[in-house]
Every structure is written in structure tokens, then in C-alpha cells.
Amino acid sequence: MTRTGRWLRGSAGLAALVVTSQLLAITGIVPREFLPPAGEILDRAAHLAGNREFLVDLGATLRAWAIGVAIAVGIGATLGLLLGGIPALNTAIRPVMEFLRPIPSVALIPLVSLILGAGLATEATLIVYAATWPVLYNTMYGLLEVDPVPQETLRVFGFGRVAVMWHVRLPAAAPFMATGVRLAAVTALILAVSTEILAGFGDGLGVFIAQAQQAAEGTTDVLAGTVWSGALGLLINAVLERGERRLFGWHVSQSGQQR
Amino acid sequence: MTAVLRRWIVVVFAVIGWEVVSRRAHDVFFPPPSTIVERMYELWVSGPAAHAWLTSDAIGNLLPSLARMTAGLAAALLVGAALGLAIGRSERLFAYLDPLLQFARAIPPPTLVPVFIVLLHLGTPMQITSIAFGAIWPILLNTADGARSVDPVQMATAQAFRLPAADRLTRIIIPSALPKIFAGLRLSLSLSLILMVFSELLPGTANGIGFELTDAQSRFDLPTMWSAIVLLGILGYLLNTLVLAVERRVLK
Numbered sequence: 301m302t303r304t305g306r307w308l309r310g311s312a313g314l315a316a317l318v319v320t321s322q323l324l325a326i327t328g329i330v331p332r333e334f335l336p337p338a339g340e341i342l343d344r345a346a347h348l349a350g351n352r353e354f355l356v357d358l359g360a361t362l363r364a365w366a367i368g369v370a371i372a373v374g375i376g377a378t379l380g381l382l383l384g385g386i387p388a389l390n391t392a393i394r395p396v397m398e399f400l401r402p403i404p405s406v407a408l409i410p411l412v413s414l415i416l417g418a419g420l421a422t423e424a425t426l427i428v429y430a431a432t433w434p435v436l437y438n439t440m441y442g443l444l445e446v447d448p449v450p451q452e453t454l455r456v457f458g459f460g461r462v463a464v465m466w467h468v469r470l471p472a473a474a475p476f477m478a479t480g481v482r483l484a485a486v487t488a489l490i491l492a493v494s495t496e497i498l499a500g501f502g503d504g505l506g507v508f509i510a511q512a513q514q515a516a517e518g519t520t521d522v523l524a525g526t527v528w529s530g531a532l533g534l535l536i537n538a539v540l541e542r543g544e545r546r547l548f549g550w551h552v553s554q555s556g557q558q559r
Numbered sequence: 560m561t562a563v564l565r566r567w568i569v570v571v572f573a574v575i576g577w578e579v580v581s582r583r584a585h586d587v588f589f590p591p592p593s594t595i596v597e598r599m600y601e602l603w604v605s606g607p608a609a610h611a612w613l614t615s616d617a618i619g620n621l622l623p624s625l626a627r628m629t630a631g632l633a634a635a636l637l638v639g640a641a642l643g644l645a646i647g648r649s650e651r652l653f654a655y656l657d658p659l660l661q662f663a664r665a666i667p668p669p670t671l672v673p674v675f676i677v678l679l680h681l682g683t684p685m686q687i688t689s690i691a692f693g694a695i696w697p698i699l700l701n702t703a704d705g706a707r708s709v710d711p712v713q714m715a716t717a718q719a720f721r722l723p724a725a726d727r728l729t730r731i732i733i734p735s736a737l738p739k740i741f742a743g744l745r746l747s748l749s750l751s752l753i754l755m756v757f758s759e760l761l762p763g764t765a766n767g768i769g770f771e772l773t774d775a776q777s778r779f780d781l782p783t784m785w786s787a788i789v790l791l792g793i794l795g796y797l798l799n800t801l802v803l804a805v806e807r808r809v810l811k
Contacts, residue, residue, distance in 0.1 A: 301650055301651075301654060305654065306654045306657070307781070309651065309654035309655045310654060310655065310657050310658040311658075312655060313654075313655035313656055313657070313658060313659055314658055317659060333679060334678065349768060360779050387663050391565060392567075393569075393572050394566075395566040395567070395569045396569060396570060396573050399570060399792070399796075400792070402749075402794075402795030402796040402797060402799060403788060403789075403792035403795065404749070404752045404753045404756050404791055405753070406669065406756050406757045406760070407756045407769070407772065407787065407788050407791045408788065409760065410760065410772050410773055410775075410776040410784060411776075411781075411784050411785075411788065413776075414588070414779070414781075415588050418700075469615060475587050480690055489667050490667040490669060493667045493669060493670050494667070494669040496667060496755060496759075497670070497672070497673060497744075498760055498761070500600055506670070509673050510673060511669060512673075513673040513676055513677055518570065518677065519677045519678075522673050522674055522677050523674060524669065525670075526670050526673075526674050528661070529666055529667055529670045530665045530666035530670075531665075532659065532665075533663040533665030533666060533667060534662060537665060559706055
């Protein structure tokens with residue numbers, strides 16, 4: 301299938317959805333109060349782009365997201381480097397990590413909000429906790445699975461551990477680390493919105509959605525907010541995926557992707 | 560054997576360290592592990608032998624949570640695998656649906672919980688729908704990926720022998736997509752656990768582990784909160800191990 305063909309069919313799919321939901325609303329099969337038609341939701345979402353209060357909400361979510369991701373990448377990469385680079389540390393800390401990791405991060409929202417109160421500190425802490433894992437694991441596994449032959453070659457020529465790390469292991473692990481960062485960015489958005497929905501007040505996209513859910517005729521707003529959250533998710537993923545492809549297009553993990 | 564031993568020794572030391580530090584510090588927010596374990600026992604497994612030692616709290620909160628999660632995940636698996644197989648085998652269908660799927664997948668799953676509260680009101684149907692919708696994507700996309708990469712020679716052979724379409728599906732396509740389906744299932748499992756908790760955390764829910772968590776939060780009952788968190792960690796670990804065991808059996 302050509303690129304144009306794929307693009308045309310994709311647009312046709314989207315158009316079909318909008319038209320169907322519009323028809324269902326006009327004929328009264330799906331009452332407007334129950335589920336507003338897609339056109340109305342998209343229209344509302346577009347209007348929100350010019351709404352100051354909504355932009356403040358969006359900004360608050362993005363700020364917490366950015367702070368959280370930055371800290372998580374810092375911690376995750378550092379810990380991953382240590383655990384991937386120092387075998388003794390790995391044996392010591394790995395078991396504890398394996399016990400912490402299965403805890404679903406949203407279950408920590410009530411505890412952290414109780415300790416730190418509602419606000420940016422709570423939101424950022426939860427984002428950091430959840431987003432550190434993918435960076436940490438991808439860095440660690442990236443380093444551990446580097447081809448041993450070039451490493452040993454360098455060692456034979458008298459290079460030290462640090463030099464091997466810098467010249468061989470880090471460059472080989474970089475594409476995996478980049479994937480970890482992308483996963484962390486997506487996870488961070490999930491935690492940001494979840495924390496805000498549960499907090500229910502303050503600023504944030506999740507707060508907007510939670511308040512619309514409480515409002516008498518807020519269905520359209522809830523759905524328009526959801527459209528925005530999806531758009532944010534798409535944007536974050538697309539930007540980071542493009543960055544990965546540009547930086548690491550040479551790597552095997554990239555050549556296998558067909559889309 | 561020594562590896563297993565070493566693994567546990569570190570964990571045991573970590574727990575002992577936590578115990579000593581939190582006993583010294585007397586911080587209400589971080590109770591010692593012994594207090595948490597004691598609370599977990601009192602809360603959930605100190606019941607009569609006739610109920611397998613489960614307390615009424617365990618029956619009233621843990622079982623509904625698990626039932627909802629199982630129902631949601633089962634729905635996600637059925638619908639996700641069926642849609643994934645269809646999309647994976649038909650390039651056309653995939654082209655029509657691709658933008659929609661990309662968008663739906665990009666929505667942070669917990670955002671859908673308020674949407675389903677508005678549409679279905681609070682209650683079990685809303686919770687199951689949220690779990691299913693949140694957990695379906697990894698299964699769907701992985702299945703599509705697996706179905707797409709079926710060996711063309713096998714398919715051509717099947718066609719040459721005039722194998723009926725149903726047989727082609729059950730004997731060639733599904734078996735070769737199975738490893739991918741399981742990979743998706745494991746991701747979906749952790750998502751469904753997250754959504755199970757999240758859908759119970761919102762005000763207005765009547766039972767569940769998440770409800771116990773917010774209820775304890777409102778009473779400032781830190782040991783119970785920690786107990787629920789530890790329990791969720793154990794559940795996550797056990798469920799993942801279970802899926803891995805099934806996977807190993809099926810794919811042997």
C-alpha cells in the first residue's frame with residue numbers, strides 16, 4: 301500500500317467515526333446528554349485552546365511533567381549506570397528493586413498526598429517514582445548486554461574500566477536509554493493526570509477533567525479534556541520517537557520498525 | 560542456590576534496617592514493617608477457618624477488586640486479541656483504523672475513568688469498562704504485530720492444501736502470534752492492576768483495595784495504607800509470575 305493510500309484510508313476512518321457519531325446524535329439513537337457527538341467534542345476541544353483558564357491548567361500539568369521527567373531521567377540514568385557498571389552493587393540492590401517494582405504507582409498517590417499535601421511536590425514525587433523505572437532498567441540492561449568482544453579488545457590494549465565504559469558500553473547502550481526516556485515521558489504523563497484527577501482542585505489538565513466530571517453538564521468538557529490528554533500523549537511520543545530515529549537510526553532496534 | 564540465598568539475604572537486611580530505623584524515628588508516616596505485617600494479618604487473614612481464614616474485610620474488599628480486574632482483563636484479552644488478529648491480517652483494515660488506534664492508545668488510561676463515570680455512573684460496570692479499555696492496547700497492538708509476521712511460506716502451504724480459513728486461523732496464525740500475545744498480556748496485566756486501583760480511589764466507590772486505601776487515608780490510618788500498598792505489590796508480583804508460568808507451559 302502506498303503512503304498516500306494509507307493516509308487517505310486513515311482519514312476516511314476518522315471521518316467515518318465523526319459522521320457516524322453525528323448521525324447517531326441527530327437521529328436520537330444516542331441522546332446528546334448521554335454522549336455528545338464527536339463534532340461537538342472536537343469543537344469544544346478547539347475552543348479550549350483559546351481559554352485562559354484551560355491554558356493555565358495545561359501549563360501546570362506540563363510543568364509538573366517536565367520537572368518529574370528531568371529528575372527521573374537524572375536518577376534513573378545514574379542508578380542504571382552504577383548498577384550496570386558495578387556488578388557487586390547490582391547483586392546487592394537488584395533484589396530490593398525487584399520487590400519495589402511490582403507496586404502499582406497510582407497506589408502511592410494517597411500516601412504521598414498525605415505526607416506532602418496536595419500540590420506540585422506530591423505530583424512531581426509520584427512522577428519521579430514511576431518514571432525512574434523505565435530509564436533505570438533500560439540503562440542497566442543496555443549496559444549489561446553490550447557485546448563483550450570490543451570491550452575485551454580494549455582491555456587487552458590496556459584501556460581501563462572507565463575508558464571502556466566511555467568508548468564502548470555507553471555508546472552501545474545509548475539507544476536503549478533513549479527508549480527508556482520515551483517510556484518514562486509517557487508514564488510521567490499518566491501519573492501527572494492521575495494525581496490531578498484524584499486531587500480534584502488546584503491547576504492541571506486532570507483537575508479540569510475531574511471538575512468537569514462533577515459539573516451538571518460537564519460531559520462535553522470531560523471528553524474535550526480527554527482529547528487534549530490524548531493529543532499531549534501523541535505529541536510527546538512522536539517528538540521523542542523522531543528524536544530517537546534521528547540520533548540512533550543506525551541501530552538495529554530502529555531498523556525493525558515498520559511504522 | 561547461593562544466588563537465591565544471596566537475593567533473599569539482601570531483602571531481609573533491608574527490611575531489618577527499615578524496622579530498626581523506623582522504630583527509632585517514631586515517624587507516624589513510616590511505620591515499622593512488623594506493624595504493617597501485623598495489620599495485614601489482622602485485616603485480611605485472621606478470619607474463621609471455614610472461610611479459609613479470610614476475614615469479612617478480605618471477602619468484602621479484596622475479592623471484588625480481583626473479580627473486577629479479572630473481568631476487565633478477560634474482556635481486554637478477548638476483544639484485543641480478536642481485533643488484533645483482524646488488523647494484523649488485513650493491511651486495509653489496519654490503514655483505516657490506524658490513526659484512531661494511535662490516538663486512543665495515547666490517552667493516559669486513568670483519564671478514561673472520569674469519562675466512564677460520566678457515561679456509566681459509579682459502580683462495577685464503570686470500573687470493569689475502565690480496566691478493559693486501559694488494558695486492551697498492549698494486547699491489541701502486540702497481537703496485530705504477531706499476526707502480521709506469520710511465515711508467508713506456511714500460509715502459502717496452507718492455501719495449496721486448501722486448508723479452511725478457520726483452520727488456518729487456529730493452526731497457523733494464532734500459534735505463531737501467541738508469543739507476542741503473551742508479551743502484550745503481561746504489559747496489560749500491570750495496566751489492569753493500575754486501573755483497578757485507580758477506579759476504586761475516586762470518591763463514591765463502595766469497596767475494593769483502592770477504597771480501603773482512601774478510607775484509611777481519611778482516617779489517617781497509616782499502617783492500613785501501607786498494608787494495602789504492600790498487598791498490591793505482592794499481587795502484582797504473583798500475577799506476573801502466574802502469567803509467566805502459563806506462558807512457559809503454553810509456548811513449550
